[in-house]
Amino acid sequence: MRVTWTPSRHPDDYPFVHRLRVRFAETDAMGVVHHAAYLPYLEEARVEYLRSLGHPYAELREEGIEFAVVEAAVSYLRPLSFDDEVDVHLVLAGATPATFQIGYLLTTGAEPRATAVTVHAALTRSGRPTRLPRWLTSLSPPPAAGHP
Amino acid sequence: MRVTWTPSRHPDDYPFVHRLRVRFAETDAMGVVHHAAYLPYLEEARVEYLRSLGHPYAELREEGIEFAVVEAAVSYLRPLSFDDEVDVHLVLAGATPATFQIGYLLTTGAEPRATAVTVHAALTRSGRPTRLPRWLTSLSPPPAAGHP
Amino acid sequence: MRVTWTPSRHPDDYPFVHRLRVRFAETDAMGVVHHAAYLPYLEEARVEYLRSLGHPYAELREEGIEFAVVEAAVSYLRPLSFDDEVDVHLVLAGATPATFQIGYLLTTGAEPRATAVTVHAALTRSGRPTRLPRWLTSLSPPPAAGHP
């Protein structure tokens, strides 16, 4: 696995936060949010983070760049329920010329609910690996510095 | 609405059947299958039906034809639960040069669980309407003859 | 089908509106939003509508009432794309003692993208039909008056 970063459980360690609300469709017969539904939460937060940087993902795609997910890891701490307001805290946790990783902390109120890491590669529209955009690698701390 | 056909609750009225099993991910906090999860069931059955006709949907797409859903209506009779084996009965219920409709009956054992109708249009890869393939219109009963 | 109401394409005919944004996870290989993803959009708008009436759905569920979907019909007018901001316009379109129907218009900017109707029944926690809450039936126009 290329995940090299361990997500913190402290919101202060994350420079960006996106709030969303749990849909009923995302719950399962255990009465809580299904574990697969967390990945679209991370994605939604990622998209808002890119927008906040002035690089909306829809524009990147029009320019011919896709950010494929090459790895995803989620640690489920306490279940989420229907109608919960969830804060997805996000940090760019390292980049190489070809991949970057993002760390996440999900909280409701002050309570940690889940942590996650996703690793992404830049692809051309035809699916070939390509270099990450300059603005992204320049933003990112070196991956080695990622970790306590 | 262009749906002109009322689905029967008798499996014998359907020439094709596809069996699938309910995933846990498809349930919701009511303990039953979420209503949105039925549409992928219909789609899965449609794909198997096209395969059974010798026209796999993946091949149609490679030839540049998409079947967009222009309408969908589902009537939920009795809830489905995790691990249920569901028979999706299917009938081509009418076609015009530009659209066709498909009727569905979902059963578990002999018990009706839902009925549905979807209406489809043929599109080119760039999203423009195009004529339905000949083999499809020739297969289909005229829409007027659909059902009392 | 019990749907007795035809949804208008004019936002002014809808007293409530909820805005959401298309997730990448909701798109499909045609490059647009998958038709099944519309149902959770309607549900999200319904939940916000109930909240705006002072009756959050999460509270109704705690009191032991579920609103099961007994019918859903969607008419797809023009596809939605990733990152679109979608306004889901909503109207309570009729109620009987046991069921109510809701009409929807989805727009981006001023452009209609889809219309829909869902029909709901009130259930107890154990899945038995029960009467709709008074506040709901008193709010609702009689179904016959729904719409031409």
Place this chain on the structure above:
Amino acid sequence: MRVTWTPSRHPDDYPFVHRLRVRFAETDAMGVVHHAAYLPYLEEARVEYLRSLGHPYAELREEGIEFAVVEAAVSYLRPLSFDDEVDVHLVLAGATPATFQIGYLLTTGAEPRATAVTVHAALTRSGRPTRLPRWLTSLSPPPAAGHP
């Protein structure tokens, strides 16, 4: 993270396999299967694995035991496409009295497409941790012996 096992890319290292087919609804606008859709694939394979052991998950749930996902990690090697037939190879990769982990390899033909690990805890119906069933811990290799 509690994942202690690294999944092999050799089908022979997995004693169980479940085949499924990619639904169109599971693809996204990149033209391939969305990364969140893999988790329900793993779950479907897990459910079939438990059935093959004579312990269908639906029965376990009726007896009051849930297997909550406490961690999930997926490594995406090569994208899956609509209509692909996917073999989900599965191995019980270790257990403690309270949790067990399962390793997965997804292949199409002989080609590896993804690997994954999920970690599970046994919960009572009210969500409290409970001991794993005896048949499960006795089946499982000790976690230390999992894999180099």
